[in-house]
Every structure is written in C-alpha cells, then in structure tokens.
Amino acid sequence: xxxxxxxxxxxxxxxxxxxxxxxxxxxxxxxxxxxxxxxxxxxxxxxxxxxxxxxxxxxxxxxxxxxxxxxxxxxxxxxxxxxxxxxxxxxxxxxxxxxxxxxxxxxxxxxxxxxxxxxxxxxxxxxxxxxxxxxxxxxxxxxxxxxxxxxxxxxxxxxxxxxxxxxxxxxxxxxxxxxxxxxxxxxxxxxxxxxxxxxxxxxxxxxxxxxx
Ligand SMILES: Cc1cc2nc3c(=O)[nH]c(=O)nc-3n(C[C@H](O)[C@H](O)[C@H](O)COP(=O)(O)O)c2cc1C
Numbered sequence: 421x422x423x424x425x426x427x428x429x430x431x432x433x434x435x436x437x438x439x440x441x442x443x444x445x446x447x448x449x450x451x452x453x454x455x456x457x458x459x460x461x462x463x464x465x466x467x468x469x470x471x472x473x474x475x476x477x478x479x480x481x482x483x484x485x486x487x488x489x490x491x492x493x494x495x496x497x498x499x500x501x502x503x504x505x506x507x508x509x510x511x512x513x514x515x516x517x518x519x520x521x522x523x524x525x526x527x528x529x530x531x532x533x534x535x536x537x538x539x540x541x542x543x544x545x546x547x548x549x550x551x552x553x554x555x556x557x558x559x560x561x562x563x564x565x566x567x568x569x570x571x572x573x574x575x576x577x578x579x580x581x582x583x584x585x586x587x588x589x590x591x592x593x594x595x596x597x598x599x600x601x602x603x604x605x606x607x608x609x610x611x612x613x614x615x616x617x618x619x620x621x622x623x624x625x626x627x628x629x630x631x632x
Contacts, residue, residue: 426427426600432606437567440610444572445517447603457602460571464562469554470547473539476555481527489587490529490579490586490599491521497578519576524601529584530559531594550628555597562600 426434460479468474481487502513521527532555534548536543544550562575581596615621 423624437564440608441564441567442572442601442605442609443614444451444574444605445520445600446606447520447524447572447601447614448606449523451602452569452603456569457526457572458550460562460565461597463565464558467554467558469557470544470550471539471540473536473538473542473544474552474558475533475538475551476558476597477531477533477590479529479531479588479590480527482586486587487527490527491557491624492585493579493583493587494519494521496577497580502568503579514621516614516619517581518578518603520572520574520603521576521599524574524603528600528602529588530555530598530600531585531590532597533591534593534595552568552595552597559598568600570602570604570608572601575599575603576601613619 457480464476464478467476481490489510497517502510505513532552534551559575559585563575566573576599579596579599583591584596584599585594609616612622
C-alpha cells in the first residue's frame with residue numbers, strides 16, 4: 421500500500437485539532453451513533469503499546485444503576501476533595517464542574533490489563549507500568565479522533581479505582597485508568613475550562629526543552 425503524503429493544509433488542520441481538543445464537562449443529550457463510537461474505538465486500538473500488547477479494555481457503561489453508582493461515588497469523592505483545600509481555594513473549587521457524568525449520553529470506563537498474554541511480556545520487564553502507559557496512549561487517540569467528529573470527551577479521575585472495579589465487576593488484574601464522559605459538547609472553546617475559571621493556566625516553560 422502507498423503511504424499517504426500529508427498536505428500542509430492537513431498539517432494546519434491537525435494542529436487546530438490539537439488546539440481545540442478540550443476536556444468536556446457539558447454535554448448535549450443527543451447520543452452518538454454506535455457506528456461512530458465503534459470507529460473511535462478502532463482508532464484508539466491503533467495506538468502504540470508495549471510489545472504490541474494492546475492492554476486496553478473499554479467498557480460501555482449503559483446500565484442506569486451502574487452509571488448512577490459511579491455518579492454517586494464521584495459526588496462523594498468530589499465533596500471530600502473540596503474539604504482538603506484551604507478555605508480560600510474551596511470557593512474556587514466548588515465553582516468548578518469536574519465531570520459531565522450527569523449529562524453525558526455515554527459513559528466509558530477504561531481499564532488496562534496488568535499482565536496481558538498478548539505481547540509475550542516484551543518491553544515491560546523493567547517497567548511493568550508501560551501497559552498502563554499504552555492504555556493512556558489509546559485514550560488520547562480516542563479523544564483526538566472524537567474531536568474530529570465534533571464529539572467531546574471528559575476524563576473523570578476523581579474516583580477510587582477499587583470501588584469502580586467492584587461496581588463494574590471487572591477481573592482483578594484489570595487496573596482502572598479512566599472513566600470517560602462522551603457526547604456532543606454544549607459549546608466549543610479553545611481555552612481549557614480550568615483556565616477560564618481561574619484555577620490554573622498553561623505554563624509557557626513546558627514548551628521549552630531542557631538541554632543536557
Ligand atoms: C489523567 C487525567 C485525569 C483527569 N481528571 C479529571 C477529572 O477528574 N475531572 C475533570 O474535570 N477533568 C479531569 N481531567 C481533565 C483536565 O482537567 C484537563 O485536561 C486540563 O484542565 C486541561 O484542559 P483541556 O484538556 O481542555 O486542555 C483529567 C485529565 C487527565 C489527563
């Protein structure tokens with residue numbers, strides 16, 4: 421097969437895709453076609469992985485009781501997290517919306533198999549955590565591909581992994597990596613929401629190399 425030559429216009433559009441990817445927490449109720457979700461998963465499955473182990477496991481959480489249990493867990497953890505900030509930051513924290521769990525039409529839980537047979541252990545003897553890194557690579561591919569379809573993804577990490585595993589009854593050796601809210605965003609923004617709300621901003625030093 422002939423490898424494509426990407427045009428300058430494509431490169432510029434691709435850079436816009438990176439710039440306009442957001443962590444989305446405000447969703448329209450309209451569901452995403454299953455075919456598009458399938459396409460996103462197949463793009464995610466093209467991600468690099470240690471030893472070609474493809475350790476990611478994507479669960480579509482559709483059962484209302486399970487979704488509700490995760491949302492309740494999030495609310496508890498989010499409330500507890502707020503208490504851990506000093507009082508002057510608590511107000512700012514409570515103004516943040518840190519998940520779209522209540523309105524996202526799709527909930528996707530992503531796990532990473534700790535010791536998959538696929539890949540035959542190659543590349544991970546000294547760094548077993550590379551299976552989780554591989555899963556994160558696939559999530560980022562999913563996230564960017566979703567943005568190309570104008571679909572938003574929001575990563576929820578304010579959850580205790582062991583409780584998530586119990587709720588979703590997954591095998592013991594699957595590590596919880598991410599709980600994703602997926603759907604059409606209510607709005608698009610080039611500025612991260614945490615920056616708009618005054619919580620944090622990007623640091624230009626992170627665009628600089630450290631030379632040794
Ligand atoms: C590992 C990881 C965990 C995250 N967890 C949460 C979360 O629990 N709640 C949330 O609102 N955003 C979460 N985010 C999204 C970040 O807040 C977001 O990426 C960051 O503010 C930059 O915004 P942007 O993604 O729109 O550029 C997470 C992102 C990553 C990569």
